[in-house]
Amino acid sequence: MDSSKTSILVSGALIAGISITLVVQTLLKCQKKSGPGFFKRLCCSNSSTELEQLPPPWLRVKDGEEIKVGVEGLIGETPLVLIRSLSRETKCRILAKVEFLNPGGSTKDRVGKGLIKEAEGSGLLVPHQGYTVYEGTVGSTGISLAMICRARGYNCHIVMPDDQAEEKYSALRALGATVEKVRPASIVDPGHFVNVARARAAANEKGFFANQFENLANFTTHQTTTGREILRQTGGNIDAFVAGAGTGGTLSGVAHCLKERSNNIIIALADPQGSGLYHKVEHGTLYTPEQSEGSRRRHQVDTVVEGVGMTRLTDNLLAGFDHIDMATSVTDQQAVSMSRFLMANDGFFVGSSSAVNCVAAVRLAKKLGPGSTVVTLLCDSGSRHGTKFWSDSALETNFNLTSAIPTSLDFVGDF
Numbered sequence: 410m411d412s413s414k415t416s417i418l419v420s421g422a423l424i425a426g427i428s429i430t431l432v433v434q435t436l437l438k439c440q441k442k443s444g445p446g447f448f449k450r451l452c453c454s455n456s457s458t459e460l461e462q463l464p465p466p467w468l469r470v471k472d473g474e475e476i477k478v479g480v481e482g483l484i485g486e487t488p489l490v491l492i493r494s495l496s497r498e499t500k501c502r503i504l505a506k507v508e509f510l511n512p513g514g515s516t517k518d519r520v521g522k523g524l525i526k527e528a529e530g531s532g533l534l535v536p537h538q539g540y541t542v543y544e545g546t547v548g549s550t551g552i553s554l555a556m557i558c559r560a561r562g563y564n565c566h567i568v569m570p571d572d573q574a575e576e577k578y579s580a581l582r583a584l585g586a587t588v589e590k591v592r593p594a595s596i597v598d599p600g601h602f603v604n605v606a607r608a609r610a611a612a613n614e615k616g617f618f619a620n621q622f623e624n625l626a627n628f629t630t631h632q633t634t635t636g637r638e639i640l641r642q643t644g645g646n647i648d649a650f651v652a653g654a655g656t657g658g659t660l661s662g663v664a665h666c667l668k669e670r671s672n673n674i675i676i677a678l679a680d681p682q683g684s685g686l687y688h689k690v691e692h693g694t695l696y697t698p699e700q701s702e703g704s705r706r707r708h709q710v711d712t713v714v715e716g717v718g719m720t721r722l723t724d725n726l727l728a729g730f731d732h733i734d735m736a737t738s739v740t741d742q743q744a745v746s747m748s749r750f751l752m753a754n755d756g757f758f759v760g761s762s763s764a765v766n767c768v769a770a771v772r773l774a775k776k777l778g779p780g781s782t783v784v785t786l787l788c789d790s791g792s793r794h795g796t797k798f799w800s801d802s803a804l805e806t807n808f809n810l811t812s813a814i815p816t817s818l819d820f821v822g823d824f
């Protein structure tokens with residue numbers, strides 16, 4: 410070999426050596442920044458772990474509307490609507506975030522996305538690698554998770570009480586989720602839907618328990634999305650925010666965000682009948698003795714309303730509990746009457762928790778007086794409640810409730 414060939418070979422080897430060292434150093438730096446799952450994600454993932462990828466250049470339309478990427482891109486940024494009938498009757502601005510316009514049909518899409526995004530970020534979930542997301546839910550969170558799992562390449566296993574509206578089970582099955590129904594039980598019972606979901610995840614080495622009740626990604630999602638959107642959409646001109654609590658993530662997260670802007674914004678809890686939270690906010694104890702968790706073996710919250718009401722304090726509720734200024738309790742009949750009133754006067758076809766929110770919003774507006782602005786949420790649509798809350802015969806037969814359309818808001822009562 411002549412000397413010029415040798416020197417080419419030597420310099421080539423030197424350059425290759427330097428390049429390999431640089432690549433290894435960069436990877437080690439990235440791992441340090443990105444946490445324990447970095448190498449696994451780098452090697453195993455066949456798509457980016459970021460839920461919000463930048464649109465590829467061909468999706469950027471010059472001077473056009475922003476194009477969303479995937480079903481995850483459609484979540485959040487919901488419109489804020491003025492509810493005409495309620496605003497006219499109270500001489501206030503009653504505004505609602507139209508959460509049923511999320512792609513999975515409820516406010517829970519935000520939480521499903523937040524929980525999965527955080528798990529991917531910390532390496533607990535890797536797309537398209539046979540992972541299974543487990544959750545205990547009354548339905549809405551399950552539907553949101555099932556939808557996002559499809560888009561991200563995960564299996565989804567949902568554990569639900571067996572007394573929820575039939576529509577939710579069918580939606581979950583249509584989205585390819587495994588649905589496991591359990592008898593309603595106390596949270597101290599291993600058969601409670603949350604405990605069953607946790608156990609199933611623990612038994613699967615590629616299982617992830619989403620844990621919407623205690624995982625604070627729920628609270629932070631609402632703080633950084635729902636709360637900030639409300640501030641932006643109202644320009645900060647808001648006197649009060651009112652909502653129910655199912656996990657407490659919405660109320661706590663939004664409360665944190667709004668109170669940071671102004672301590673004068675009132676945060677109110679709307680609680681359905683049978684829930685212990687009203688009692689906790691107003692009187693300091695979670696339950697009347699007969700409501701004590703564990704003493705009642707069957708329904709913890711006896712109401713036709715689905716999704717809100719609890720007889721325990723979750724980490725997500727506690728995260729913002731000190732910001733809750735007041736609470737009001739809404740009966741099943743008042744919720745049903747509000748849903749029929751909104752349908753007849755405004756064309757809004759909403760689910761039960763939205764109706765509870767609107768009863769509380771009207772009460773609060775009356776308490777604050779004309780000219781005030783009260784914001785709430787329309788959490789999901791009535792179409793998810795056709796066999797229960799929106800079935801006149803089921804309401805009459807099973808719950809002894811009337812679905813007659815009210816001619817005024819007199820049924821609402823006072824705060």
Ligand SMILES: Cc1ncc(COP(=O)(O)O)c(C=O)c1O
Nearest residue numbers: 549654655656657659716762788
């Ligand atoms: C339809 C519906 N509305 C409202 C809520 C309450 O939201 P959060 O869990 O943030 O308290 C839920 C919770 O599951 C729900 O399913």
